[in-house]
Amino acid sequence: MGVSGSGKSTIGPLLATALGVDFADADAFHPAANVAKMSRGQPLTDADRWPWLDAIGAWLDARGAAGGVVTCSALKRSYRDRLRAGRPAVRLLHLSGEAALIMARQAAREGHFMPPSLMASQFAALEPPAPEEGAITLSVAATPEAILAAALEALATG
Numbered sequence: 167m168g169v170s171g172s173g174k175s176t177i178g179p180l181l182a183t184a185l186g187v188d189f190a191d192a193d194a195f196h197p198a199a200n201v202a203k204m205s206r207g208q209p210l211t212d213a214d215r216w217p218w219l220d221a222i223g224a225w226l227d228a229r230g231a232a233g234g235v236v237t238c239s240a241l242k243r244s245y246r247d248r249l250r251a252g253r254p255a256v257r258l259l260h261l262s263g264e265a266a267l268i269m270a271r272q273a274a275r276e277g278h279f280m281p282p283s284l285m286a287s288q289f290a291a292l293e294p295p296a297p298e299e300g301a302i303t304l305s306v307a308a309t310p311e312a313i314l315a316a317a318l319e320a321l322a323t324g
């Protein structure tokens with residue numbers, strides 16, 4: 167989880183490969199209307215996000231006991247609770263860091279539908295995980311390789 171540009175699509179496949187499980191990117195689960203909306207520079211509403219979150223949950227369910235790695239911004243507590251309902255094995259990893267760094271990376275990225283103008287709304291919507299959510303927080307300031315190593319260590323010890 168994490169705002170746009172936090173590195174979910176970068177770290178997620180590395181983690182899935184290291185764990186030997188399937189990977190999916192949350193962007194693949196957005197209805198076309200959601201992608202069109204974001205491309206126009208309009209933030210998604212909760213109503214836009216519920217079906218998308220449920221599609222991500224269904225992907226996890228289909229993995230069964232083997233599990234999988236799926237990226238999802240999961241910005242609000244209510245979204246994370248929806249993803250976890252009935253799925254007690256779900257682990258959260260939050261790619262977290264300074265807004266300036268994440269926004270600079272997001273703006274420098276090419277070929278993605280998500281416009282930099284939506285970054286303020288991403289940070290406004292973000293509710294960092296509360297302690298009882300048990301999320302693993304990973305600093306985006308590190309290299310992808312270091313983030314992967316930290317994620318694997320936290321998963322193994324947590």
Ligand SMILES: Nc1ncnc2c1ncn2[C@@H]1O[C@H](COP(=O)(O)OP(=O)(O)OP(=O)(O)O)[C@@H](O)[C@H]1O
Pocket residue numbers: 168169170171172173174175176177193239271272274275276280306307308309310313
């Ligand atoms: N740890 C890192 N160090 C340096 N650059 C990074 C790191 N993580 C990601 N990047 C770069 O930052 C940009 C944004 O990363 P990425 O596309 O993975 O974010 P994202 O969270 O998947 O975004 P979105 O939710 O919009 O799809 C990319 O150009 C990526 O190469």
Ligand SMILES: O=C(O)[C@H](O)[C@@H](O)[C@H](O)[C@H](O)CO
Pocket residue numbers: 169170171192193210215238239240241280
């Ligand atoms: O909840 C949201 O607002 C969306 O998931 C966005 O975060 C984008 O899908 C993604 O970040 C762009 O790739």
